[in-house]
Amino acid sequence: MQHPEFDLDPGIVYLNHAAVAPWPRRTADAVARFAAENARDGARHYPRWLTVERRLRERLARLIGAAAHDVALLKNTSEAISVVAFGFPWQAGDNVVLAAEEFPSNRIAWQALSRLGVECRVAQLTGAADPEQVLLDLIDHRTRVLAVSSVQYGRGLRMDLERLGAACRARGVALCVDAIQSLGALPFDVNAVQADFVMADGHKWMLGPEGLALLWVRPEWRERLALFQYGWHMTREAGNFDATAWQPADDARRFECGSPNLLGAHGLDASLSLLEEVGIECVAEAVLARGGHLVERIAARPELELLSDPSPHRRSGIVTFRHRGIDNAALHRRLTEAGVVCAARGAGVRFSPHFCTPVEQLDAALAVVPK
Structure with missing residues (x-):
């Protein structure tokens, strides 16, 4: 379920805040x-x-x-x-x-x-x-x-x-x-x-x-x-x-x-x-929780290689990984075609969810990545 402050197309999963963020509704207004x-x-x-x-x-x-x-x-x-x-x-x-x-x-x-x-x-x-x-x-x-x-x-x-x-x-x-x-x-x-x-x-x-x-x-x-x-x-x-x-x-x-x-x-x-209004401490807690969620899910899949440092004190809103059997460009194209907005960075694919990104969308994005 989308965050109530945003009007994102329900057909996309937006994981590209490290590039250009979608505006909140109040910003567009x-x-x-x-x-x-x-x-x-x-x-x-x-x-x-x-x-x-x-x-x-x-x-x-x-x-x-x-x-x-x-x-x-x-x-x-x-x-x-x-x-x-x-x-x-x-x-x-x-x-x-x-x-x-x-x-x-x-x-x-x-x-x-x-x-x-x-x-x-x-x-x-x-x-x-x-x-x-x-x-x-x-x-x-x-x-x-x-x-x-x-x-x-x-x-x-x-x-x-x-x-x-x-x-x-x-x-x-x-x-x-x-x-x-x-x-x-x-x-x-x-x-x-x-x-x-x-x-x-x-x-x-x-x-x-x-x-x-x-x-x-x-x-x-x-x-x-x-x-x-x-x-x-x-x-x-x-x-x-x-x-x-x-x-x-x-x-x-x-x-x-x-x-x-x-x-x-x-x-x-x-x-x-x-x-x-949300508070930067609460924002950070949500951002790091989503990053941690991605780190755990990626680390649990042997066909994926986590490129980001998994140490808690090194984590941010950015999680980058690559597939051991699929070219980065091909993987990024596959994700894009499935409606996952992300980026090819750091010799891998970069996901960057914000505090407002529904956690279930993180799993939906990873489900597009072949096993």
Whole structure:
């Protein structure tokens, strides 16, 4: 039985929240109301739209344990990582440490720093008994940033961010966390993690539209990041269009160069209202229970190989596996044709159910996988 907050087609099993999530009903309604109001009244009620944007910023801040004025709203995770990577005060010969398994967004921006003389040091996490130590072993006296995902997108490996944060703080290394595969699914606290930079799109576990992401920058770093995007919105004088002198805003708005995505803000605000009503602890309990259910069912079938780490402290909303006798592409195609929405990732097939996914649908999806 579908969750009452969603209107998914009853003919599909949706296990792809790690890619693009379906919107809750309230999100679709909020976007429809915004569109209808715009069509009817144009920007007549723009001040009210900005109230929704402020409320969204507050919701995002609560989600990560931060202050709202430290949260910037950008287009996507890639832009947010680029703001950090190219604003950071590098010197030739510095290096950044990252994992080989990262999604391209958290790899390409760092690799592009090579023209500034910055080296990328890449750790292989797959198969490592202690993935955090593999990352830390690459840090030396020229390491300035450790860039890591809170949860690896391919196989759902959940990283011990508090351990990494403490190690980075002790070594004077900045910690940059791509939290797109955990925010909205698992609890997150920027202070407990001791992160310096955190970014995430809203269209996965936060259940919102594409085109809107958060960037959190620790206040001590805010003015140390050089700006390379400029516009009317990022100044202290935003709204005073006749001002000829300007200064960057004192808060995180300095990273928002132009007009806000207010349609996206209405959608993501509505989605986060649902997550707040359920409570992130309850959401996480449900997500991990569904992941555990999949792990148990997959491990019980000898023809299947579980690729995700089954350890409870490593689990997330992502479970990846492969069939010992069927090509991944063929298996993914078979699932897709049967109405199971999932992804081919991490050298296998990736299932990513959310708190709202009926448990019986997990068994229905696995029943499509041949024995």
